[in-house]
Amino acid sequence: MIHIPRLPIPTETRAAVLARAAGGCERCGMRYKLELHHRHYDSQGREVPDDLLALCRVCHEAEHRDRLGHFWADPVAMAKAWGM
């Protein structure tokens, strides 16, 4: 398991991502409780809206699973491992 230190997402970035999503998942459009997904962890604590996606639970889960169904905390590490 990769250790990912969690720094809080800047309040204004969080608000901007949720505003961009306008209440719907940015993958499937489902209007359900949204979770913020990090596309990468290079900018922790100083994220900008482009670093994040507002996703429903199902799409968020899918972003962290490889084709064998294994969970990866860091989607960038998963992409590297799979040569993507």
Ligand SMILES: [Zn+2]
């Ligand atoms: Zn979704």
Ligand SMILES: [Zn+2]
């Ligand atoms: Zn995520």
